[in-house]
Amino acid sequence: MTWQHPFILLCLITFTLVSTTNEVARFPAAEDVTQYGWKVTFEDEFDGKDLAIARGTPSSCFDMTPQCLLNGWGQKDCRPEYHANLKNLNKCNWRVYDMYNWMDFDAKEGQGVNALEPSQVEVKDGNLILYASRSSFSKDQFDCKRKFYDTEISWENFTKKCPFISGAVMSKTHENHGTKVGFAQEYGRFEVRAILPGGPGTWPAHWLLPDIEPDTNSAGKGCGWPFSGEIDIMEMWSDSNNKQYKGGLITGDCNESIAGGEGGYGKSKTLTTDFHLYAVEWTENYVKLIFDDEVIHTVYKDDPIRSKYHQNDGTNYSADELDDRFKHPARIPNHPFYWILNTTIEHGLAKKEKYRPDPDNFQTTKHIIDYVRTYERCTASDDPKKCIKFKDKDTVYNYNSNRNETATMDINVFPSPQFKGRDMTTRITSNQYCKEVTFTIVNMAGQIVGVNKSSGDNNYGGYLYKGPMEKDETKEMVFMTHNLAGGMYLVTAWFEKCGDNGAGQGNQVFKMVII
Numbered sequence: 001m002t003w004q005h006p007f008i009l010l011c012l013i014t015f016t017l018v019s020t021t022n023e024v025a026r027f028p029a030a031e032d033v034t035q036y037g038w039k040v041t042f043e044d045e046f047d048g049k050d051l052a053i054a055r056g057t058p059s060s061c062f063d064m065t066p067q068c069l070l071n072g073w074g075q076k077d078c079r080p081e082y083h084a085n086l087k088n089l090n091k092c093n094w095r096v097y098d099m100y101n102w103m104d105f106d107a108k109e110g111q112g113v114n115a116l117e118p119s120q121v122e123v124k125d126g127n128l129i130l131y132a133s134r135s136s137f138s139k140d141q142f143d144c145k146r147k148f149y150d151t152e153i154s155w156e157n158f159t160k161k162c163p164f165i166s167g168a169v170m171s172k173t174h175e176n177h178g179t180k181v182g183f184a185q186e187y188g189r190f191e192v193r194a195i196l197p198g199g200p201g202t203w204p205a206h207w208l209l210p211d212i213e214p215d216t217n218s219a220g221k222g223c224g225w226p227f228s229g230e231i232d233i234m235e236m237w238s239d240s241n242n243k244q245y246k247g248g249l250i251t252g253d254c255n256e257s258i259a260g261g262e263g264g265y266g267k268s269k270t271l272t273t274d275f276h277l278y279a280v281e282w283t284e285n286y287v288k289l290i291f292d293d294e295v296i297h298t299v300y301k302d303d304p305i306r307s308k309y310h311q312n313d314g315t316n317y318s319a320d321e322l323d324d325r326f327k328h329p330a331r332i333p334n335h336p337f338y339w340i341l342n343t344t345i346e347h348g349l350a351k352k353e354k355y356r357p358d359p360d361n362f363q364t365t366k367h368i369i370d371y372v373r374t375y376e377r378c379t380a381s382d383d384p385k386k387c388i389k390f391k392d393k394d395t396v397y398n399y400n401s402n403r404n405e406t407a408t409m410d411i412n413v414f415p416s417p418q419f420k421g422r423d424m425t426t427r428i429t430s431n432q433y434c435k436e437v438t439f440t441i442v443n444m445a446g447q448i449v450g451v452n453k454s455s456g457d458n459n460y461g462g463y464l465y466k467g468p469m470e471k472d473e474t475k476e477m478v479f480m481t482h483n484l485a486g487g488m489y490l491v492t493a494w495f496e497k498c499g500d501n502g503a504g505q506g507n508q509v510f511k512m513v514i515i
Helices: 006-012 047-054
Strands: 036-044 067-069 075-077 095-097 114-116 119-125 127-134 143-149 155-161 164-166 168-170 172-176 178-182 188-195 202-210 232-233 244-254 258-265 277-284 286-291 294-301 304-309 322-330 335-343 365-377 407-416 424-430 434-442 454-455 465-469 473-477 487-498 504-514
Touching: 036 188, 036 258, 114 335, 127 168, 155 365, 164 335, 178 244, 188 232, 232 277, 244 277, 244 286, 244 294, 258 286, 258 322, 258 465, 294 504, 335 365, 407 487, 407 504, 424 434, 424 465, 465 473
Parallel strands: 067 095, 114 164
Antiparallel strands: 036 365, 067 075, 095 168, 119 127, 127 164, 127 365, 143 155, 168 335, 172 178, 188 277, 188 365, 202 232, 202 335, 232 244, 244 258, 258 304, 277 286, 286 294, 304 322, 407 424, 424 473, 434 465, 434 487, 454 473, 487 504
16 A cells, blocks of 8 residues: 655655564563653753742852853852852852853964954843844954953963954853852753844854764874764854754764764744744764654654764864765764753854944844753653643644644654564554544555554554544554565655534654654
């Protein structure tokens, strides 16, 4: 039997894994860890010292001296003139950057444009605000990104007499006068609710980096960035016209000296005027990018991703030089990552003039962050009242004939990837009454694949399920995988005659991988 819409299938085919012939004895399907929800492990509501203390945060987290980073690792007490605007910043969570902005990486020496300065960070009115402003230096004083030996850190550094200054914080674990502070976590859900800044040169970002250097190659040499990974929850550039941002995973193979990235775009006309939710769900098998509860892209373990080749001399190529001719399997990072929240002002020389910042006419911008939260999976032993169940719409393809009768399905297949021969579980929940629902497994040739079910009703022929579904009704089936070749499949729900007037219809898809 052939899938009804082959042209849609072509849009969905992103990769095919090599088939395996190794048979594995059947085992029971794994428990679905998604069913228990998520619990908060880290949050900052940015409500200021008094409210935070009332919620249980130690007063010492606000009273301790703020720490400033003078380069990627050199830390000092922030200068006294910055203490006032940082008084409501939780120092148990965050350090502040006070350095030349390394994101201005392609500027020539002495011609950088942006420095990160603590004066551009403030907790005010229930928000963390990262400003970007014209610096106080005149044009004849500019000396941005010139190498010098910095006696404060006993290391090389870059000058920061730059045209523009902006704010940034990070949560990498460290010590503040003997007290261990900061935050990092391996796997979980990471969320930021924010209004993004706009204007020429603007480049805001929410992202994650490894808390420690975990990887070495076969010669014992440390891997460093990008091989140990980077997760970009949100990056927006000025030439997006404030209408779209990008999120993605950067990863690679240290031994093979290759790295690359894969991601997707979130879109809205109100990125710089309204609060939006930017999130990532990170597990050992995938990195899922989420915008306002809509999944915009998922990178699965071993997905072939475009690569940039890093020569043995250490040359790093720009993202524009990613090579379509060479791909490598995505490696999902498996070590704790910390938060970075920042605003960068880039020179924009390669962009149209209207996107380049003008030092003579630059208007201060605000990157307004309502909260930052990190979660981990709940288990059966957790209090359900403390666990949140998100309903992110993981829709690869969906259509509806009547906007007033939108129909959607929540689909989950676990675990995925799955070893060939082990049983898998699939669950589908209808968010609206639908008279006709067809739930199938489709291979990459567009054919429905029949499987035997070890639980659930077996009277559906080659389908996982076929029939009506009530609003909020859930169907769960455990099926065998011994007859499935290694590769990717699409678990597909077709639904028709949905809603009060029977006009809602649609199609939603979940990617399933057998290895």
